[in-house]
Amino acid sequence: MIEFKQAAKTFQIGKRKVTAVNNVSLSVAQGEIFGIIGFSGAGKSTLLRLVNMLERPTTGSIQVQGVDLASLSQKDLRKLRRRIGMIFQNFNLFTSRTVAGNVAYPLKLGGVPKKEISARVAELLDFVGLSDKANDYPEQLSGGQKQRVGIARALATSPDILICDEATSALDPDTTADILRLLKKVNKELGITILLITHEMHVIQEICDRVAVMEDGEVIETGSVFDTFTNPQHPTTQRFIQSIQQDLPSDTLLQEWRAKGGRKLYRVIFKGEIASDPVLSRLTQQFGVNFNIVYGSIRELQEKFFGNLLVSFDGDERSVDSLLAALKETVEIEEVAVHES
Numbered sequence: 412m413i414e415f416k417q418a419a420k421t422f423q424i425g426k427r428k429v430t431a432v433n434n435v436s437l438s439v440a441q442g443e444i445f446g447i448i449g450f451s452g453a454g455k456s457t458l459l460r461l462v463n464m465l466e467r468p469t470t471g472s473i474q475v476q477g478v479d480l481a482s483l484s485q486k487d488l489r490k491l492r493r494r495i496g497m498i499f500q501n502f503n504l505f506t507s508r509t510v511a512g513n514v515a516y517p518l519k520l521g522g523v524p525k526k527e528i529s530a531r532v533a534e535l536l537d538f539v540g541l542s543d544k545a546n547d548y549p550e551q552l553s554g555g556q557k558q559r560v561g562i563a564r565a566l567a568t569s570p571d572i573l574i575c576d577e578a579t580s581a582l583d584p585d586t587t588a589d590i591l592r593l594l595k596k597v598n599k600e601l602g603i604t605i606l607l608i609t610h611e612m613h614v615i616q617e618i619c620d621r622v623a624v625m626e627d628g629e630v631i632e633t634g635s636v637f638d639t640f641t642n643p644q645h646p647t648t649q650r651f652i653q654s655i656q657q658d659l660p661s662d663t664l665l666q667e668w669r670a671k672g673g674r675k676l677y678r679v680i681f682k683g684e685i686a687s688d689p690v691l692s693r694l695t696q697q698f699g700v701n702f703n704i705v706y707g708s709i710r711e712l713q714e715k716f717f718g719n720l721l722v723s724f725d726g727d728e729r730s731v732d733s734l735l736a737a738l739k740e741t742v743e744i745e746e747v748a749v750h751e752s
C-alpha cells in the first residue's frame with residue numbers, strides 16, 4: 412500500500428546538512444494501522460511528508476498503491492492526495508468556517524454538487540458523532556470535538572489512507588482514548604489504512620497492528636506490536652516500552668528484598684496461548700517446590716495475554732534447578748539482577 416524504498420531526505424541549512432530521514436525501507440500493508448514512534452527530531456514528520464510529496468526524497472523512492480510518487484504529474488499528484496486524508500496535532504481547522512463548512516471544504520474544492528455535499532457532510536458528522544454541532548464554529552468546540560471535525564474533513568473525499576500526525580498529542584487521556592476508538596472505527600468499518608506518528612507508546616499499544624521505531628532518521632526496529640512489546644530489541648525501543656509498563660520493581664525494593672534474606676528472583680514471561688496453561692503450579696508441584704509471586708502483571712496486549720511475573724522458588728537446590736530447566740522449555744525465564752546503588 413505504502414512502500415518506502417531506501418528513502419532519505421536531507422535538508423541543507425546554509426553550509427550544514429541535516430539528514431532527517433536516512434535510508435528507510437518500510438512497507439505498510441492495506442488495511443493495517445501502522446505506527447511510527449520516535450523521540451522529538453527522530454524524523455517522523457519528515458517521513459510522513461514524503462507520503463504525500465509535501466517533501467521529495469533526496470534519494471530512494473516512495474510508492475503508494477504501486478505507483479512511484481516521483482513519476483506523477485502535478486495533476487496526478489493532486490488526484491493521489493485526494494486518496495490520502497490527513498489529520499494534525501493542532502487540528503488545522505478553518506476558524507472562520509462552521510463545522511459543516513470545514514467538512515464540506517475538500518468536497519467544494521473537488522467540485523462536488525452542492526446537494527451531494529450537504530448529504531455527505533451530514534453522513535460524515537453522524538459517523539464522528541457531531542451531528543448536533545454542524546453550525547458551531549471551531550472555537551466553540553473542545554479539543555476532542557475539533558479532532559472529530561478534522562477526521563470528518565479528512566474522510567470527506569473517501570480516502571484509502573489516513574495519515575495522522577500526532578493526532579492525540581494535544582488531548583487529555585480520556586479524549587485521547589475516544590479519538591483512538593474513532594480511528595479504530597475508521598479502520599475497521601471503512602477499511603482505511605492508517606499511518607500514524609506519535610511519541611507516545613500507549614497510542615501504539617492501543618490501536619496499531621505494527622510499529623516502526625525511528626531514531627536519528629533511521630528505522631531501528633520494526634515488527635508487530637505484540638512482538639515489539641514483549642521482546643523489544645533496541646535499547647530505545649526498550650525505553651519506550653518501559654515508559655508505559657514498569658516491568659521490574661525499583662532497585663531500592665530489590666535491595667530491600669535481598670537484605671531481608673529474600674531468595675533469588677526470576678522474571679517469568681508468559682505470552683499468548685501459554686498464559687492459559689497453569690505451567691507454574693503444574694511444574695512446581697511436579698518438582699516439590701513452592702513458589703511466591705512477588706511482583707508483576709498479566710495484561711491484554713493485541714487481544715492476547717502477556718504475563719510478566721517476578722517469582723521466587725522455595726525448595727532444595729536440585730529440585731529448583733530441575734524446575735527451572737523444565738520451565739525454560741515453556742516460558743521465558745531469567746534471574747533478576749539486583750544492582751547495588
Ligand SMILES: Nc1ncnc2c1ncn2[C@@H]1O[C@H](COP(=O)(O)OP(=O)(O)OP(=O)(O)O)[C@@H](O)[C@H]1O
Pocket residue numbers: 422423424429430431449450451452453454455456457458610
Ligand atoms: N524543513 C526543514 N529544514 C531543515 N531541517 C528540517 C526541516 N524539517 C525537519 N528538519 C530537521 O530534520 C530532523 C527531523 O525532524 P522531524 O520534524 O521530521 O522529526 P520528528 O521526529 O517529527 O520530531 P518532532 O516530533 O519534534 O516533530 C530535525 O533535526 C529537524 O530539525
